[in-house]
Every structure is written in C-alpha cells, then in structure tokens.
Amino acid sequence: MFGPIFTKPLTSKNNKTGSWRTTQKPKFLQKNCIACKMCVLICPEGCIEGEQKNTYHCDYDYCKGCGLCVEVCPKQDIIMVEESQNL
Amino acid sequence: MPKQILFACGHTACAGCGQAIAARLVIETAGTNTMVVNNTGCLEVFSTKYPESSWGVPWIHSLFENAAAVASGIEAALKYLGKEDIQIITQAGDGGTADIGLQALSGMWERGHNILSICYDNEAYMNTGVQRSGLTPFDSDTATTPYGKQSFGNPTLKKPVPEIALAHIIPYVATASVGFPQDLQRKVKKALSIKGPKYLQIHVPCPLGWRHTPNLTYKVARLAIETGLYPLIEYENGALSSVRKIKPLPVEEYLKLQGRFKHILNSPEQIKKIQEIANNNIKRYNLLIQEETPSSSI
Amino acid sequence: MREFLEGSQAIARAVALCRAGVVAAYPITPQTHIPEGLSEMVANKEISAQIVNVESEHSAASVVLGAAATGVRAYTATSSQGLLLMSEVLFNIAGLRLPVVLTCANRAVSAPINIWNDQQDSISLRDSGWIQLYAENIQEAVDLHIIAYRVAEEKNVMLPAMVCVDGYTLTHGWEAVNLPEQQAVDKFLPPYNPLYKLDINNPLTLGFLADSDYYMETRFAIQKSHQEALKALLEIFQEFNKYFSRDYQNGLIETYRTQDAEKVIVAMGSVCGTIKDAVDVLRKKGKKVGLLKIITFRPFPAEEIYGALKKVSKVAVLDKALSLGGQAPLYSEIRSVFFGKKSAPKFIRSFVAGLGGRDITLDSIINIFNKLSLKETKEEFLDLKPELLQEKL
Numbered sequence: 001m002f003g004p005i006f007t008k009p010l011t012s013k014n015n016k017t018g019s020w021r022t023t024q025k026p027k028f029l030q031k032n033c034i035a036c037k038m039c040v041l042i043c044p045e046g047c048i049e050g051e052q053k054n055t056y057h058c059d060y061d062y063c064k065g066c067g068l069c070v071e072v073c074p075k076q077d078i079i080m081v082e083e084s085q086n087l
Numbered sequence: 088m089p090k091q092i093l094f095a096c097g098h099t100a101c102a103g104c105g106q107a108i109a110a111r112l113v114i115e116t117a118g119t120n121t122m123v124v125n126n127t128g129c130l131e132v133f134s135t136k137y138p139e140s141s142w143g144v145p146w147i148h149s150l151f152e153n154a155a156a157v158a159s160g161i162e163a164a165l166k167y168l169g170k171e172d173i174q175i176i177t178q179a180g181d182g183g184t185a186d187i188g189l190q191a192l193s194g195m196w197e198r199g200h201n202i203l204s205i206c207y208d209n210e211a212y213m214n215t216g217v218q219r220s221g222l223t224p225f226d227s228d229t230a231t232t233p234y235g236k237q238s239f240g241n242p243t244l245k246k247p248v249p250e251i252a253l254a255h256i257i258p259y260v261a262t263a264s265v266g267f268p269q270d271l272q273r274k275v276k277k278a279l280s281i282k283g284p285k286y287l288q289i290h291v292p293c294p295l296g297w298r299h300t301p302n303l304t305y306k307v308a309r310l311a312i313e314t315g316l317y318p319l320i321e322y323e324n325g326a327l328s329s330v331r332k333i334k335p336l337p338v339e340e341y342l343k344l345q346g347r348f349k350h351i352l353n354s355p356e357q358i359k360k361i362q363e364i365a366n367n368n369i370k371r372y373n374l375l376i377q378e379e380t381p382s383s384s385i
Numbered sequence: 386m387r388e389f390l391e392g393s394q395a396i397a398r399a400v401a402l403c404r405a406g407v408v409a410a411y412p413i414t415p416q417t418h419i420p421e422g423l424s425e426m427v428a429n430k431e432i433s434a435q436i437v438n439v440e441s442e443h444s445a446a447s448v449v450l451g452a453a454a455t456g457v458r459a460y461t462a463t464s465s466q467g468l469l470l471m472s473e474v475l476f477n478i479a480g481l482r483l484p485v486v487l488t489c490a491n492r493a494v495s496a497p498i499n500i501w502n503d504q505q506d507s508i509s510l511r512d513s514g515w516i517q518l519y520a521e522n523i524q525e526a527v528d529l530h531i532i533a534y535r536v537a538e539e540k541n542v543m544l545p546a547m548v549c550v551d552g553y554t555l556t557h558g559w560e561a562v563n564l565p566e567q568q569a570v571d572k573f574l575p576p577y578n579p580l581y582k583l584d585i586n587n588p589l590t591l592g593f594l595a596d597s598d599y600y601m602e603t604r605f606a607i608q609k610s611h612q613e614a615l616k617a618l619l620e621i622f623q624e625f626n627k628y629f630s631r632d633y634q635n636g637l638i639e640t641y642r643t644q645d646a647e648k649v650i651v652a653m654g655s656v657c658g659t660i661k662d663a664v665d666v667l668r669k670k671g672k673k674v675g676l677l678k679i680i681t682f683r684p685f686p687a688e689e690i691y692g693a694l695k696k697v698s699k700v701a702v703l704d705k706a707l708s709l710g711g712q713a714p715l716y717s718e719i720r721s722v723f724f725g726k727k728s729a730p731k732f733i734r735s736f737v738a739g740l741g742g743r744d745i746t747l748d749s750i751i752n753i754f755n756k757l758s759l760k761e762t763k764e765e766f767l768d769l770k771p772e773l774l775q776e777k778l
Contacts, residue, residue, distance in 0.1 A: 001541070001609035003602035007140040007480060007590040012097030015139055020102065036144035037092030042305055043269040044107035045096045064499050066103035122583050124451070136601045140590035145453055145583040148592035149477050151445060155446035160407060160451025160459070161583065165433035167406040167457050191447065194440030360550060 006047040017045065021065035024080045027087055032075040039069040039078060062086075091119060095145040100133040101300020105291030105308060106168050106207045107133070108265045110178065113205060113289075114144060116275040121174040124158040124181035127151040130207060152177055155204060162200045174279055175201070181208045181222035184288075185246045186285040196255035196284045206248065209293040217296040221246035224316070225364060226357055227347050229296075234350040239357050244364065252286040253322055259317040261321040265292070266308030267331070274321065283286075290317050297344025301376035312340035315365035318372045332376040335341040335369055338362045386564050390493075390524040394556040395562050396462075396548075397422030399530040400431045401571045402513045403486075405460040406577075407452035407591050409437040413467040414500045415552040416490040420462060420676065427737045441770055442467035446487075453483040454591060456582040458534065464552055465492035472513070478545045479514030479607065481592060484537030484577070485545040486530065491705075492552040493741040501742020502552040504654060508706035514607050516546035516614055517683040519653040522641075523560035525675050526550045526630060529680075531565070535574050535621050541613045543580065545676035549682075551655040553742070565629050574629045606756070611684035618681055637686035639678040640693050642668060646675030648757045649694060649720055652703040653679045656738075656745050660703075665748035679715070687722045694719075695728035699757040705739045713737055713764060738767035 047063055050056030054069075057067070070078045084087045093114045100107035110130055122283050124144045131148045134141040134322060154177040165173055182366060184206035197340065209224045209324045211229050212218040219229040223241045228234045232241040252260045259281045263271040271289060278285040292307045294300065299307055311317040312331060319331035338361050342348040351357035369375055390398070397419050400408070400482075422569075426432045435452075439445045442463050448457035463471065468489055478485055489507045507517060517765040518533060520526040526548065531743035533546035550556060581589055595603065611777035615637065622636025633639065641661050642651050650660050656680040667674045677693050679686070694700055702720075704713035711717070723729035736753055739745045749767050755764070 001606040001613070002482065002543075003604070003606040004137055004599050005591075005603070007135060007593050009143045009588045009590065010092060011142060012134070012139040014099035014139040015099070017097055017099070019102045025294060026157075038268075041112065041124075042108060042265075044100055044102070044104045044111075044407075045306075046092075046094060046111045048094045053122040059096065064102035064301075067300075068103055068108075068305055071302050072305050078612055097427070119588075120585060122455075122585070132594050133589050133594040137593045137595045140593065144592050145585060145588045146590045147451070147583060148471060149481075150777035153443065155475065156439065156447030156455075157451035159437055159439070159444070159598050160409065160453075161446035161455045162451075163407045163409075163448065164452040164455035164457035164459075167433070167452075168436045170456075191442060191444050194444055198438065277476055357592055 016061045017064055018061045021083055023083055024065050024066065024067070025060065025063060025083050026058060026067065026069050026078050027076045027081045028057045029079065030056065031077060033077045033084065034075060036074060038072040042068045042072045044068065091143065093119065093244055095141045097139065097141065097142040098134045101295050102130070103294045103304045105265045105293060105304050106209060108304070109207055109271065110203060110292050112268055112271055113176070113275050116272045117176060117279060118172055119144060120172070124152040124154040124161065124175070124177045126179035126188055128183050128376040129179060131215055138224060151183055152176045153191050154183070155188065155195040155202070158202045159195050159200050161301050162202060169254040171201070174203070177202060177204045178211070181189035181206060181210055185221040185248050193255065196252065196257050197356055199260065199283055201282050203287065206288040207291050208288050209291045209296060211296050213269070213293050213296045214342060222248070225361060226351050228350055229347070233347045237352070239351055248285065249288055249320070253325060255284070256325065257284040257286065257366070258324050259322070261342070262288045262290065262317065262319055264290040264308045264312055264317065264319060266305055266312055267319065270319065270331070296347070299344050304346055307341070310336065310344065314338045314341045315369040315374055316341060317367045319376060320372055327372070329372055330372045333374050334376050335365065335374070338365050387561055388564060388567070389559060389561050390523070391418065392526060392558050392560065393418030394422050395523050395527050395564070396530060396550065397426070398564055399527040400460050401426055402567055402603050403531055403534045403574055404458060406457035407432055407435045407437065407449060407459045408461070409448035410462050410741060411439050411441050411442045411445045411467060413442070413464050415492060415556045416462045416464045416488065418556060419488060438656060442471040442588060443474060446471035448476065449485045450474060450478050450483060453485050454481065454583050456577065456579055458577040459485050462488035462490065464490040465494050465506045468510060469494060470512060473516060475510060475513045480603065482543040483545060484534070484543055486533045486537060487545065487547045488530070489547050489549045490552040490556045491549055499741040501652065502551065502554055502744065503740045504705040505707065507547060507549045510547070511683055511714065514544060516544055516681065517549060518540060518548045518681055519679060521655055521657045521678060523555055523558065524562050526555055526583045527562055527564065528629070531570060531624055531758065532621055536614055536617050538577055538663065539617045540580060542610050542617055544607065544610055544614060549654065554655040569628055573624065575733055587623065615684045615686060620749060633680065635689060637681040637689045637746065639680060639694060641676040641678065643675035643677060643693055643697065645673055646697055647673040648677045648699045648701070648754050650701045650703055650750070650753060651677045651679065653682060653715065653717065654705065657702060659747060660750050662755065663747055665752060666747070667751065672754065685718060690719065690722050691726065694730055695726070698731045700730040700733040701736055701753050701757055703736050703738055703753070707737060732762055735764040736767055737764065745769060
C-alpha cells in the first residue's frame, strides 16, 4: 500500500499565485521595448513572455506583483498600476 | 518554438525572491537532460509542497545535508546503467552547503563525481526564520546574532566556501549573482560542459531576511558586486580565469537598502570594518577597473 | 557449491549473487571484511558493481538511497555507531519506499566504546520502517540476503530490509556454506524494476513536503505494507526452499523442540545455536524444553509467535539489547502478543545477556531454564559482575 509517494511534474500551475497581489500590478506599455529580455530573466515566477519588441506581457494568474520587472526595464516600458485598473 | 518549462509558476516563494530567480535560470540553462537533488531549504519547500511541484525534470529531496551524497549515488547508478551523459545538479542554501552540508560536499569533491553543486547564498537559514549560518556576513542582524547592547550582529566573516572547493582541486569554481543573470547563465552552461565536480555559489537576496522591498532584489544584488563585497569570480582548473571588474561604490550604498544592516548605519567604525572587507576583496581579486593611460588610448 | 568461508566473505558473495549495482560502505568494526570483499571482486572484474568509498555512514546510506531511486539495486553494510549515524537516512529511505538492503553486523553501542556483539544497534532502529531479519548462522546470513532483496522489491512491499548478523560471531566465524548458483539466484530474484524512479523520460518529484493533510497516510501505508510483507515472506521462504532446498519452516520464526515443551526460551541471532545445544542436553535428561527463534523481527510475526507459545507454561525471553528505563525490547513485544488472549504462558520472564559481547555459555542457558522454575519474575541480567558496580563515586 502507498500513500502520497511522488508528485507529477509542473503541477504547481494549479496554484494561481496571482491571488497574492493586493495593491499593484505591472503594466507592459509595449511602446519603447527593445526586447532585451531582462524582465523575462528577472521575474521570480517566470511568468513573463515575449519575443519581438513590444510583445512582452506577464501572466496575471501567477504574477505576485513584486515589481522587479519595472525596476530592470532599461526603457521604463513597464510601470506599476493600481490592482483595480482594467488592462 | 515554445520553450519547454522546467520550473513552473505557482510556487510559493516570497514575492521578489532571489533564489526563485536563480533556480529557474539554472534549470532552464541546464535543460531537460538533468536530474536535480535538493537539500532541505526554502527552494525545496516552496517548489514541492504536496500535491504540487514546480519541477519539470526528475527531482529528489532527501535530507538537509546529504544532496551531494545522494547525487553521488545517482551518478554511480547512471554509470552502472551506462547513462553517464545525464547531467546531475545538487542544490542547497548557504546553510546546507557551508555548514551541515560541507561533509557530503567534501566527500563528493574528493571522489571526483561529475556533478554540479549550486549554493543559493542568501546568507542565513532563511527557511527556519533567518538564523545565522557560516555564510552570514559580518554585522548582519539575524535571529541568532541579533544586534543589542553588546552586539553589532554577526561577529564573523563569511566562510570562504569557493576557496574550500578549490582546495579540493576540482575543475570549476565560480560565484554568480541574480544581479547579473546572463553571467549566471553563462557560468551554469560553462560548468556543465566540464567533466568532474563543479561548484557555483550564487548570491541571492532575500527580501524577507535582508529586509528590503521585493522590487529591490535586483538592485541589492548588483550593489553587493559593485561595492566589492561579493566578488564575481571564476576559477578553471585552479587558476583564476575571470573576475567582474568594478568601479567600487562605497559599501554604504549597499548596506543602507537593507534592514539587516540598519543598526550599523550610524556607526562609522562598523562601516569602516565592512569597507575593509570590500577593499580586501578588491585587492585580492584585482577587481579595480584600470584607468585608461595615455599610451593605451592609441 | 559448498565452501568453507568466513562469514563476511560469504555475505559479500551473497550480495554479489544478488547483482547489487551500487555499493557504498564506510569502514566500521566488525563489518569491514564485507565491503572489502566486494571491493576485491570489483577490482578483479568478478562483478560490475559501482563502489562508492564514502566519507561517513550518513553518506553511505545517502548514496544507496540515490542509487535505488535511480532504479539500480543498492547495498550497504554497517554496525553500531555507523547504524546510529545513518539512522536519519534510514527513516528517510523507508519513507521514500526504496528497497535498499543493508547488513547490520550487530555490535554494542557507545558509550563506553565496545566493538563486540550485542543487538542494541539494530533493535534501536526497529521503529524505522525497515524489515529486520536475524541470522543464526552463516548459511542463514547468506540466504537471508537473497530473501531480503526479494521481499524488499515485492511490488506491494517496497520497503528497505536489514539483515542482522551478530558481529564477530557471524562476520569473523568460519562455516561450510552452500552458495547458490548464479542462475538459480537470477531466477529467484528478478532484476530490480521499481514502480517509480528518477527518469528523464518521466520527470517525477520525489521527497516532497507533506503537511498535516498528507503525512499520516504515508505512515499508515507503511504499516499496511509490513502486513503484506509478512504474507509475502511466508510465500518467499516456501519458494526459497523449492529453489535451494533449505527449509526455514515458515521463515518468520523457527520452533526447535517446542511441541511438548514446558519451558521455552525466545531469542534472536547466533545465540540460538547455543540454546539449541542446551535444549538437546536437557532433553537427553528428560526435561521438556525448547527454543523459539525469531527470524523476522520486523514485521513482527505476532500470530506465529502466539501459535508457538500459547500452550507453553513458562517462557523466558533472552534480549541482547535494552530499552533503557523500560522493559527489554524483545521481551515487551513477546509479552504483548498474549494480552487479552484466552491461552497464554503462565509467566514470561525477561533475561538480558551478552551485552558488549559478554559470552553466553551453554551453562548460562541451562541456568535460564533452571531459573524458570522459581517464582522470580523480575528482569535479570545474566552473568553480571557485581564487583564492578558502585552506588557512589
């Protein structure tokens, strides 16, 4: 007989950590982006995606609102806005 | 082509966690042909709380101090099966590396296993509530080295684990930082291309334990390097092969952003001692960017 | 094939026959000849195992954990302090349901330091979830290793197994042993094929964090699997007899002349050989005495013990270990078999002997049988030297 014995891969996706945000969330302006990918690299959740310039965005289901993407963007093309704002 | 996810969202790391950034970059660089052994610590706890796991590669956690030994067993088993091309990475915090995990690492290094050991250095036992470790820096306020009437915080210097690793004569030893993510990725790739034991110590700020806002993780990490307090170095076959040269900023720039050093900001004597640590690093590793001389401008 | 072998060498040969793929051990008296034997076999290309010469027992157990988790049959051996040092890993291995096999060359534990035989080390790990088998002689030691891998790797068991052999007596003694043929062992013990493992093609997470909502069921499952192991062992010992023509009765216990016995000693390990001799001596004199030998200590064969002793009026339990501050371990477990049962011995008495390698002689055993006639029921240490005791320093 076995109790819980192993976990299947990548199942943390079931945990929508976006619910952790309380006051602010990032807004990807997609205007002056140079596709340096710093936001992709720095996000602790790994929830930012994009390829060409001005295509970068995050997955709000998982974004915890830490604001690191805003800090690292060399073009200030990401800003923090009120959580309630419609994007 | 969509990149295969090897470290998924939904883990329960604090917002702004430096270790989460580093762990994801490490495994994304390593790729699918990798097995990971993790010691007990923040990373293990926040990435594998049953019934969920963030990992997209085979992953095992045993105890606090034995990842290096478990990995040695995996390596031996893969050798027995003729599958030696599979990469093996061990991961541990600073406590699980420098303190309780040092014996197993030392044995693994001495035996020469083909394993990359990563230390996520957030400079204290964070998962258990910010107690000091052998890698806690001088004057850091922690739960077991609190500042007080007769204390300025942690009284000792960081244990020089990269030097201990080098003393074992292993082919690759390096430090890295989440303040320099591309350099981190380069070092992981480089390490995995070398056969034998490899050690990579990654500086990862902890917003909770270091007491800064989550959005400062990147800046704080960079300042640690730019003040000379955390040298970015790389050794191959025992010889220093690269350092990140800096225009040193005064250590205060780094200290003032963190609550764990707040208590010494008004103490010029303590700041001087910490500046000395930075200066020693700068001297030792020749971290100063050379000024341009007239002859070199030709 | 019958050979005259040192116990350690015989055990090493048994492990080799089981095709262990990864061997990791740290030297400790009196286990050393076992990993030495295996190292020599590897050096001479007689077996293809990977030897990992670890820097402590904690790492030895961790190495075999990693190897078993990768799907390769693994082996380690230790004693005394080594077993205690790796104890945290042993609990971990059982919790991870990895069928590692370990030889415990039973030795007394520190302090004071003592290299001689008693069973304190393995008895202290009886809570760990490991299957525990105790060998009386070197032939048994050989056979129990093969049986250990077989039961450990049963799909409905998947628990690690410890083969306990009395240090020096069985590790350094010499005996004529029948070593099975490789072909027969291969048939009896198929290749290790775990239900889950570290596999690039199926990337699972092992050793997760389980909070209060998930932990308890893992322990319940191990308890249940020990029940399955009891059933499995009955079948496996039967099958072993078919393959190798050695009869261990039901394999969980062995009864020696207990059929009409009025007095029986219960014991584990090599002392059973001496007890059998004492039984024979007394039987010649018309005394109705017998031995109940426990082979499988974990899982604890309560039913079989009940059946063997329920009609015996006087029972002595010989412990070569203590649970300091409480009743001797084997004694307390044997006693608990009979609580609330209709049939039970008139009394069951505790004898502690052989600690730190103190010799248990034929006369000592005959003495136990004689003492079972008295009304005395207190725990007794055999052959204690009162001159070494002092009330005050």
